[in-house]
Amino acid sequence: MQVTQTSSQGLKHEFKVVLPAGDLAAKLAAQLSELQAKAQIKGFRPGKAPIGHLKKLYGKSMMGDVLQEAVNDANRKIVEDNQFRVAQEPKIDFPGGQEEVERALEAEGDFSYVVTFETLPKIEIGSFDGIALERPVAEVTAEDVDKALQSLADRAQEFEAKPEGAKAEKGDKLTIDFTGKLDGVTFEGGSGGDVDIVLGSGTFIPGFEEQLEGAAASEQRLVKTRFPDDYSAKHLAGREAEFDVTVKSVSAPKSLGLDEELAKKYGFESLDAMKTAVRGNLEADYHKISRDKLKRALLDALDSRYSFELPESLVEQEFRNIWNQHEIESQRNNLPVSEEGKTEEETRAEFRKIAERRVRLGLVLAEIGQNAGVQVEEKDLTDALIERARMFPGQEKAVWDYYRNNEQALAQLRAPIYEERVVDHISKLIKIADKPVSREELFKEDEE
Structure with a gap:
């Protein structure tokens, strides 16, 4: 195998790889020999079919497997030798065209290809000194509880x-x-x-x-x-x-008043028990909104703190995901894809900036988490999977099996949990001051 680096620009690294015909033929011969020992071909005794006959029957398809394995091994060796951290699967081109591929499949010539790796950038995390954030916190008042109870009463009206x-x-x-x-x-x-x-x-x-x-x-x-x-x-x-x-x-x-009868309608023993439950739910909601606002402020701080080259493939993939979702929502609401007062090109440019921010923050959080040894516990993943299954009544087992048997889907479920764990880790290292606010202030931005 001959490997020559032909280009290195930023995060992209290009190599030309030549796999000699002799090496490929030797690997094919070894596989044909293994096949001969167990092949049962009509007209021949078990294990006695001539190698030439087997090659005529299966040689081309087996050489395809040989080539795929050789390419995978070569790419893996390039990554290991150069200590690359690849962003995505490498891009492979065949400058020799289909004719060279066909000759290689017939074991009649060398096989060459060009492979391009896009690597992850090196990120110097440093310390988090200087990051000081405010966390808005609101107290659940008796009036809040009464309003929530009235809302429940209205639903049961x-x-x-x-x-x-x-x-x-x-x-x-x-x-x-x-x-x-x-x-x-x-x-x-x-x-x-x-x-x-x-x-x-x-x-x-x-x-x-x-x-x-x-x-x-x-x-x-x-x-x-x-x-x-x-x-x-x-x-x-x-x-x-x-x-x-x-x-x-x-x-x-x-x-229908806020009384014992209302509590019984919702399955509570008493109005006091219902009030306690409602207060607990409100406190959980307020806590989540406070945390979300703190996380948003933290991500803004990190976004302004780090600047580095981004892998184009990751940005393009994220942009396509965002844009496709935007197109679906626009069609559903019978709206143009361009946002109000903007052309489609301007809207695309704005969405690309969002994609760049997401990729940048994703890489930063991943680096921080890796350095800190952040892990997603199996229990957290199981809880998330149970919650996802509950969203599909009657199909819980099918949803459970789908995620448990699909590593990519399970990784998508794990990603937001991992992000939350990294945010928890960073929150312990920065200065956070609680800022008392009213319920209206706490909810204002989300309502807008």
């Missing part, structure tokens, strides 16, 4: 039919059929049947629910309204619309 001819009021539930029109023409997604709507809930576009107040069962109404300028479906945003509405029934809410 029951309604009873109003007397015939009774008018609908705010808070009542109506069951309606409706057909929407733009300029007198019905539009896709603008019609519905047996749809429940609670007046005053803000479920429908502005002005829709208000125009149904005072309606009675079996009444028909023409509702005229306008889609908001920022409506998610851009082809409807800002447009005037009319809806032919038939009110099929009107129901009034039953009284």
Whole structure:
């Protein structure tokens, strides 16, 4: 085997490899000899088929395996000899074309190829001195608990039919059929049947629910309204619309207080027990948001702290993932792929910057984790797998088997856990000061 480095630019390293025909022929002969000992070919006694006959039958396909194994061995040796940390699988080109490949498969000539490795950059992590962050923390108040309880009460709200001819009021539930029109023409997604709507809930576009107040069962109404300028479906945003509405029934809410009866509806022994559980859930939610904000601030600090060349293949792969998801969401919402006020090229450039940031932070966190010996415990992975399986009721075993039998899928499940462990490690090494904030301040950025 002859290996010659032909190029080295940044993270990319190119080599020309020549595998001599004699070496390949010797490996093929060894495999044919092994095959001869166990081959049962019609017309020959077991183990007595001539090598030449076996080569005629299987030589080309076996040489394909020989070539693949030789290429893998050669690439592995290049990596080991140069102590490369490769970013992805190497890129292989065949300058000799198909003719040379065919000659090699027939064991009639040398086999040469060009292999390009893209390596991971060397990252000097250094210390984390100078990183000081604030962690926003909010206390769960009695008012927060009461609001959460009221929300649960609203979800459990029951309604009873109003007397015939009774008018609908705010808070009542109506069951309606409706057909929407733009300029007198019905539009896709603008019609519905047996749809429940609670007046005053803000479920429908502005002005829709208000125009149904005072309606009675079996009444028909023409509702005229306008889609908001920022409506998610851009082809409807800002447009005037009319809806032919038939009110099929009107129901009034039953009284339901924050009392023992509500607690029993949700399976609690008492209202106090329900309050304790609700407070615990709120505290867990607040803690998660505080942690997410701290993590975001930490990643911003790391992103501004490190600058190095990025493997193009990793950036391109990440960009394709982001862009493909963006295209799917744009199609689902009937939106253009270009963001508002930007061309598609500008949108692509912005998404590529996001991809670069993700790759850079991923490499930094991986280096930090490796240096610190961060590990993902089997229990953490099992818990994550159980949680993922629960997302598919009735298919838990299939999901479990899929991940357990698919290393790549399991690695995707392990990656975010590993990232969290590395963030935990860094958090112990930097200065963090808790900053008391209100619930509104804690949730503000996420709501925006």
